[in-house]
Amino acid sequence: MRHTLPIAPQFYVTAPQPCPYLEGRMERKLFTALQGEGAERLNDSLSKQGFRRSQNVLYRPSCSDCAACLSARIRVADFLPSRSQKRTIRRNALLERRATSPWATEDQYDLFRRYLDSRHADGGMADMDVFEFAAMIEETPIRTRVIEYHDTSTRDLAAVCLTDVLDDGVSMVYSFYQPDRSGDSLGTYIILDHIRIAREAGLPYVYLGYWVPGSPKMGYKAKFSGLELYVGGKWQKMRDPADYSAEMHPLSTDPIAEQVANISLPGSVPARP
Incomplete structure (x- = not known):
C-alpha cells in the first residue's frame, strides 16, 4: 500500500507597500495559499494564530520594524453590551438578518460601491469592479x-x-453598509449581531480582524467588552488601549524563518518558508 505524506504549506512575504492604517509606514504580509482538502483545518488553525483570510489566501502582518497590528476577537461568554451598544440594537430593531451561500448579487455590489465611495474612496479597494467583487x-x-x-x-x-465559520467561532471577513445611515451605527450593529450568531451556534469567539493602536479607523473595536488580542504568540485579555504602543523599532518583528518555524499547523506538519 502506498502512503503519501501531507504537503506542508509554503509561506511567502509580500513586497513592502504603504500601510493603510498608520500614515508614513510600510506594511508587509506573511501569507500562504488556502486550497485543497485540508483548507478548512488550515484556516481554523491559522486563524487562532492571528491570520486572516482573503479569498484563497491566509495572511498575517509581518512588517520589518512595526508590530502594531494585533489580531482581535471577542470572547462571547465575557461580552456585555454597553449602554450605547444597547441603544444601537434598539435603533436597528427593524433590520432582518438573512444568511445565504457566498454568491454575489447586483444589490450587494451597488451597496458596496456606495459604501466605498463614501467611506474609503482613496483606499486599496476603491477600484474594485463587479468581477473583483464577485471573486471576493x-x-x-x-x-x-x-x-x-x-x-x-x-x-x-x-x-x-x-463571514467565515470556524471550528471555534465566526470570522468577520469584510462588512459594508448604507453610508447615509451613520446615526444607526450599522458597523457596530453587525458585530453585535455576530456575537448573537456565535452564541446561538454555541461558538465561543467572534474574530474581528486587526486592531491597530494609533489608528482612528480601528478604534471602534476597543469598545467591545470581552476583547482578546493575539500578542507574543498567545491570546490575552485586552488591557487599557492606552497601554499598547504603535512605536516602530528594528527588533519589533522576528525574522521570517523564525516566524514560520513557530507556526503550528494541523497534523503536526512543519511549515516551510
Whole structure:
C-alpha cells in the first residue's frame, strides 16, 4: 500500500507597500495559499494564530520594524453590551438578518460601491469592479456565509457581512453598509449581531480582524467588552488601549524563518518558508 505524506504549506512575504492604517509606514504580509482538502483545518488553525483570510489566501502582518497590528476577537461568554451598544440594537430593531451561500448579487455590489465611495474612496479597494467583487465573495474554499441585513420597513438592503465559520467561532471577513445611515451605527450593529450568531451556534469567539493602536479607523473595536488580542504568540485579555504602543523599532518583528518555524499547523506538519 502506498502512503503519501501531507504537503506542508509554503509561506511567502509580500513586497513592502504603504500601510493603510498608520500614515508614513510600510506594511508587509506573511501569507500562504488556502486550497485543497485540508483548507478548512488550515484556516481554523491559522486563524487562532492571528491570520486572516482573503479569498484563497491566509495572511498575517509581518512588517520589518512595526508590530502594531494585533489580531482581535471577542470572547462571547465575557461580552456585555454597553449602554450605547444597547441603544444601537434598539435603533436597528427593524433590520432582518438573512444568511445565504457566498454568491454575489447586483444589490450587494451597488451597496458596496456606495459604501466605498463614501467611506474609503482613496483606499486599496476603491477600484474594485463587479468581477473583483464577485471573486471576493465567491472564491472561498471553506465554509462561508453572506449575512445580509434588510430593512423591513423599506425592503432595502442595509448591510452585508462576508463571514467565515470556524471550528471555534465566526470570522468577520469584510462588512459594508448604507453610508447615509451613520446615526444607526450599522458597523457596530453587525458585530453585535455576530456575537448573537456565535452564541446561538454555541461558538465561543467572534474574530474581528486587526486592531491597530494609533489608528482612528480601528478604534471602534476597543469598545467591545470581552476583547482578546493575539500578542507574543498567545491570546490575552485586552488591557487599557492606552497601554499598547504603535512605536516602530528594528527588533519589533522576528525574522521570517523564525516566524514560520513557530507556526503550528494541523497534523503536526512543519511549515516551510
